[in-house]
Amino acid sequence: MITALRIIGALVLLAVIGAGLLFWSAGKEVRIPPASVDFAALTTDQHDRLIERGEWVARASDCAACHSDPDGGSDLSGGLPMVTPMGSIYGTNITPSREYGIGDWSPDDLYRAVAVGVAPGGRNLYPAMPYTSYHRITREDSDALWLWLMQQEPVDKPNRKNDMVFPFNIRPAISFWNALFRPEPAPFDAQGRPNAQGEYLVDVLGHCGECHTPRNAAYALTPDHLAGNVIEGAYAPDLRADALVSRGWNHSDLNSFLHRGLSPQGVMTFRMFPVLSHSTSHLPQQDLDAIASYLMPDQPVTDLAARRPSAALSSRGQDLYTGLCAGCHGDDGQGQPHSSVRLDVNTTAMFDDPINLVRVIAEGIPERDLAHGERMQAMPAFADMLSDADMASLVSYLRQRWGGQSDDVSAEQVQDALARAH
Structure with a gap:
């Protein structure tokens, strides 16, 4: 008994020491590359070119998709929720507001936040900031992004507090996660890479x-x-x-x-x-x-028709499709240009997991402008019109007729998909 207690005690001690070492290693100052330019010495032409590059970096990095205001305000003033299994994280204000944004940040501060996940003052960022990918951003692009951000309109909008469950609401504990999973900054080198x-x-x-x-x-x-x-x-x-x-x-x-x-x-x-x-x-x-x-380095041709099963399709699913869907998508699934998508080559029906197809049918898609003059009409939601069994029959029909799937989706799978969606 005493020996067992000693072993348990030793294991606990080792675990505590190991955790301490991990926290220590994660909390060490990460070395970052020096600034790529002397901002004070930039000529007007260099300044303008760097801002142009910074705008491209902001677009390519998709900053606004996470940091925009969901109430229709600035693309950079924050508040958009990102839902995770550990709770909701809200995009922060990254306008040059000195009170609520990043107006006091230096180029080093921005690089450290983007590539390392550490904000000024040593505050750990949740990995919803994708520093596990951004760790390879070049210092030149980070500096260009900083200069572009500092030219944007400051918005004095307070940041919304994250809604994380215990223990994930203990922000210093992110150091432990970082010690295990955060890659070191390694600026991208294009040499020797084919694309x-x-x-x-x-x-x-x-x-x-x-x-x-x-x-x-x-x-x-x-x-x-x-x-x-x-x-x-x-x-x-x-x-x-x-x-x-x-x-x-x-x-x-x-x-x-x-x-x-x-x-x-x-x-x-x-x-x-x-x-x-x-x-x-x-x-x-x-x-x-x-x-x-x-x-897609190569472009082989795939015959989608060849992967479709020859087994008889659900008559119930076909009746539902004819009654609810064919008016827009056509009996043959060809759809209508600029109005309703094709189903005969639709990717959503091809996924092994039916969650997207179930959600689209249940929730519909709002009418929306896409880009460069393209738009799509609204697709109605059918959640209130279809039982789980009918939804399963319709989803099975679409997946089997055009998605290359041979199995039937059950009512339980529909319930599970809707539960995971919410």
């Missing part, structure tokens, strides 16, 4: 992996880069080349989706719509080409 611009846009500035990569029990990114993940109640799909090819994507369709918000495979919905509005629709064509080439 450096595409990699930099997707993996660093665009931080696509933060949504599209699975996470472990500690909510850290796993090594399955871009393999798909359910986040904030929606499936962020697998973006690896084989998966994109299997769903019928090509460079032209990816370009259209990122530029206008619409392609034969579908329309921007959920968290991707703000990404379109604030980021990808503003990128120049060469950037979109680089992204498509990085995600």
Whole structure:
């Protein structure tokens, strides 16, 4: 008994020491690269070019999608909720307001926050700030972003307090997470990379992996880069080349989706719509080409019709489709240009997880302007019209007829999808 207690005590002591070491190592000052320019010595031309670069960095990094005001105010004044399993985190004010924003921040302060996740005064940022991706931002781009941010209109809007559950509301404990999962700053080096611009846009500035990569029990990114993940109640799909090819994507369709918000495979919905509005629709064509080439180095042709099962389809699902959907999407799923999306090549029906399809049918999609003159009419919500069993029949029909799926979705799966969405 005494021996067992000694072993337990020793293990507890080792755990405490280990935790202390982790906290200590995470709390050490992280070395950062020096500023890329002497801001006081910039010529007018250099100043203007740096601001232009900073605006591009802000767009490519999609700052506004998280830091905008949900009540329609400034794109940078904060307040937008990001829902996690540990609670809600609210985007902060990143205007140059001295009281509530970053008006007193130096270029070093911004780089440290973006690439390391530490705000002035040593305050740890939650990894909702994607420093696990931004750790490879170049110092030049961080400095350009700082200069651009400092030219924006200051908004004296207080930050909203995060609503995190215990123990995640103990901000210093983030040091423990950082010690385990935070990468060291490693500014991106384009040398020797076959598509450096595409990699930099997707993996660093665009931080696509933060949504599209699975996470472990500690909510850290796993090594399955871009393999798909359910986040904030929606499936962020697998973006690896084989998966994109299997769903019928090509460079032209990816370009259209990122530029206008619409392609034969579908329309921007959920968290991707703000990404379109604030980021990808503003990128120049060469950037979109680089992204498509990085995600899909080759462009093989996929015959989507060949993957559709030949088994008999649900008569109940077909009746529901004919009554509720065919009027807009057509009997053959061809849709209508600028009005209703195609279903015969729609990506949403191809996912193994039906959560997105269930949500779109249940919640509908509001009428909205997309980008560059493209728009989409409203799709009505059918949650109040369909039982879980009917929803399951309709979803099964769509997935089997056009999604290449052979299994039936059950009413229990519909309930689970709706529960995960809320």
